[in-house]
Amino acid sequence: MKKLLGIAALAAMFSLVFAVFASSQGSEDEKVEVTITAKIGQPAPNFKLRSAIGKEHSLSGYKGQWVVLEWINLQCPFVLKHYNSKNMQTLQQTYSKKKVVWLSICSSAPGKQGNFSGDELTAKIKEISTNSTAYLIDGDGKVGHSYGAKTTPHMFIINPKGVLVYAGAIDDMPSVKLEDVKGATNFVAAALDAGLAQKVIKVSSTVSYGCSVKY
Amino acid sequence: MKLQVLENHNIRFSILYILAALLFSGNSAQAKPVLAGHVEAELISEISSIVPGEPFWVALKLRMDNDWHINWLNPGDFGLAPTIAWQLPEGFKAGEIEWPIPERLIFSPFVGFGYEGEKILPVKISPPKSVLPGTEIRIEAAADWVVCGEVCIPGGAKLSLELNVIKSSSLPDTNWAQLFENFRNEAAQVDSSYRVSSKLTEKALIISVAENSSNNMQIDSLIFFPEFNGLIKNAASQKLSKDEFGYVLEIERDPLGVTPPERLEGILVLRKYNDSKIIKTNLKFDVLLNKN
Missing domain, CATH: 2.60.40 (Immunoglobulin-like)
Known part of the structure; x- marks a missing residue:
């Protein structure tokens, strides 16, 4: 426990130093007050978020399982490319059969694109026939910021030990065209396949493409 | 009887057409801009007539609505660079897009690289030597883009351009030549100094x-x-x-x-x-x- 507290304190100190450093650097019109704590090969930042159906999900609750985080905005054309082509649902289904937890996270702030609640959200989720474990709401963007989620989609993979092992794009075809899903190399599938087979994940960091997360 | 009348009309029309073609031949490079979403797109050419075997420049001209932008080849934190798929007459070749100098587009906490306002994305077209003077060629381009402001919207346009082929000495298209000139003056250059x-x-x-x-x-x-x-x-x-x-x-x-x-x-x-x-x-x- 003491050790854990020590790590937390260190992390907090680091975050503080980083935040001060970042804000002292930013010029007036581009102030960056984002504290990214996620790092490949390091423990993934824990979080506790409520799902669209009001259930609480915490990352620590899934320790011992592979977890995929998928940043989502159901009005973003890059996200719709992967849902309208059924690419995302197929991935979710394939890996949920292999006991992978798949959390779609929406960090759209209230009033911004992709932020839905209540019946509208229920209808939207039904419309995409998602196969994810849960659709989580990160309205204040804290979780998004802690992972450095930039785009929708932006994908993260956490191994059963709670370590972040992949961050980046869903695939290597930055486009909004449905037909580009075929023939693309899917980085998430490649990383999960390797990880589940206890092999080395060759590509652990790529540049995500998409809409900006609407913090 | 009826047929004959039609034929006569046809001849008259043909003569009119030839006269009109002669009078307005300088305008053959005109193509209409296409409005799609927050972007007005047009395919333009630097020269009004082309010469066999002599490369020339065309460009995708884009005008974005206020507060909307398209991206550079590296879009930065979000968005996507536009693409052009060419459909050219046989033997013609298109080069890559020459990108203008981008701007930093600040959408805190993100920054995109791209363009606001009006920009041209020039591409060099190389015609074969075998193209015949006196004919007209048609260049088609399917442009695709994602235009972003607070949100991103995909868009695209099918554009085309007709150009006359002449034996030698092509002339600049006075409508657009200045835009190409401005582009060249601004374009990034390797500078050994x-x-x-x-x-x-x-x-x-x-x-x-x-x-x-x-x-x-x-x-x-x-x-x-x-x-x-x-x-x-x-x-x-x-x-x-x-x-x-x-x-x-x-x-x-x-x-x-x-x-x-x-x-x-x-x-x-x-x-x-x-x-x-x-x-x-x-x-x-x-x-x-x-x-x-």
């Missing part, structure tokens, strides 16, 4: 720029645009300082960064003092990225 070097530390990318002829360059501002996405934190401020040789630009690395490239390629937009005036130079460079 500057020395550029780069290195990567654990936390930052460091670019050094010096002038070969003097140790006394006075820079007003220096902005780096990387061709490679994922090396620097796009939104980080680019810190300029002076050293004994010239200037140093320090930019925070992307915290979730990808494997760095072997070489650093990009553009430096340099504004320096020349007496009391400020001169703008757009330096294109491709140097080894030193790592230690």
